[in-house]
Amino acid sequence: xxxxxxxxxxxxxxxxxxxxxxxxxxSVAFFKTLAMNNEAxxxxxxxxxxxxxxxxxxAPLIDIYKTRRAWIIGTQIVLTMTSALLMxxxxxxQGTAILLxxxxxxxxxxxxxxxxxxxxxxxxxxKEQQDFYVGVRGTAYKVAWLxxxxxxxxxAGVVAEKVHMPGANAIGWCAAFGVCTAIFAVFxxxxxxxxxxxxxAQTENTTAALEAAASHSDHKDTGSGIQxxxxxxxxxxxxxxKDFCAQPRIQVIFLxxxxxxxxxxxxxxxxxxxxxxxxxxxxxxxxxxDVGKVYGGVGTLFLLVGGISGSxxxxxxxxxxxxxxxxxxxxxxxxxxxxxxxxxxxxxLICIVNAFEQFSYGxxxxxxxxxxxxxxxxxxxxxxxxxxxALMAYGVMLPGMGAGLLQSKLGYANFFLVSFFASLPxxxxxxxLPMKQLAARRAEQ
Numbered sequence: 001x002x003x004x005x006x007x008x009x010x011x012x013x014x015x016x017x018x019x020x021x022x023x024x025x026x027s028v029a030f031f032k033t034l035a036m037n038n039e040a041x042x043x044x045x046x047x048x049x050x051x052x053x054x055x056x057x058x059a060p061l062i063d064i065y066k067t068r069r070a071w072i073i074g075t076q077i078v079l080t081m082t083s084a085l086l087m088x089x090x091x092x093x094q095g096t097a098i099l100l101x102x103x104x105x106x107x108x109x110x111x112x113x114x115x116x117x118x119x120x121x122x123x124x125x126x127k128e129q130q131d132f133y134v135g136v137r138g139t140a141y142k143v144a145w146l147x148x149x150x151x152x153x154x155x156a157g158v159v160a161e162k163v164h165m166p167g168a169n170a171i172g173w174c175a176a177f178g179v180c181t182a183i184f185a186v187f188x189x190x191x192x193x194x195x196x197x198x199x200x201a202q203t204e205n206t207t208a209a210l211e212a213a214a215s216h217s218d219h220k221d222t223g224s225g226i227q228x229x230x231x232x233x234x235x236x237x238x239x240x241x242k243d244f245c246a247q248p249r250i251q252v253i254f255l256x257x258x259x260x261x262x263x264x265x266x267x268x269x270x271x272x273x274x275x276x277x278x279x280x281x282x283x284x285x286x287x288x289x290d291v292g293k294v295y296g297g298v299g300t301l302f303l304l305v306g307g308i309s310g311s312x313x314x315x316x317x318x319x320x321x322x323x324x325x326x327x328x329x330x331x332x333x334x335x336x337x338x339x340x341x342x343x344x345x346x347x348x349l350i351c352i353v354n355a356f357e358q359f360s361y362g363x364x365x366x367x368x369x370x371x372x373x374x375x376x377x378x379x380x381x382x383x384x385x386x387x388x389x390a391l392m393a394y395g396v397m398l399p400g401m402g403a404g405l406l407q408s409k410l411g412y413a414n415f416f417l418v419s420f421f422a423s424l425p426x427x428x429x430x431x432x433l434p435m436k437q438l439a440a441r442r443a444e445q
Contacts, residue, residue, distance in 0.1 A: 274412050
């Protein structure tokens, strides 16, 4: 089993990251080209995070019904269809509401795929492999983010610039969403061929509610079986959550997960509008194609270096010695955006700043994800990982909703400075985390 994950772990996390990027990042640049103001843009695109914040409530269904492999392939088929709908919806006049609806459907499907892939990852890898591949998975996920925010945005901009006719922007975005549709279709087929068949891992300590649901596996397709499964699910949720909370310093763990990405959440929501807005509005005045170059250029290479270096260092010297230095490096990149806003440099320096941001993100994400994995107990690993990633999503969604309003009041330079200071409380909580206890428990798994 040790050799096989090297084949499909990167592909799984690339295809997990791509729909997330379409919903939460490409949509920002997309609606900006529709002349949506920053307040509305930040608010509505942040609302698209809701499925990731509530996915813990349907996560046990992926444990109860079918296999995670089946859920992975099924969700990728649906993602293909929703991406194809976006290709058509971009041509609907004043179709913002319809577009938001399609993005919402994609968000729910993407969040469901996340649960299936994360559970599959935990099933097919042991603890040592999980620690090793955390950098690979994080890097593959971020490469998908850069591909969507970089290459696909660049494609949309270039096509729009070359098409000299009404609706050029729509044609450009149709081309970008068309590439997404093809990618989803190809990966759905490839994964149906290469993913090993692995039954969902259930231990003898699984709660009576989940055992009752699993006992109806022969009746999964019947109405009564599904109804009883939902009853079991409702009974299981509080047990799973209570089990997660039964660990040392749980209040500090919750606080850390919720606030660590506060500064990053503010930056992420306003970075693309900052690059696209004209200098008269405090932005850098780049074209859509230039924004694609910034995200899809050397930043991709530096992200790979950061992610791989981070996972290698954590594997060699341990999470406890890496988590604070990595967090400091990651959050220092926020100050560089303040520098961009105050000095308005050329695109070369903008690319250099973005490259450092991607490198630091690779480091910080490696330690953050290893910590999240350390809080999950093997009895309910998929469901509890859905809990911690849902908390993480709350920590991104809530500040993101107000990012546009905050930026409009402060201006870009002061906004990025506030984002940096907002990142400090998350770092301050790190020394109070039960690192030794979690490391000892994880070593026993």
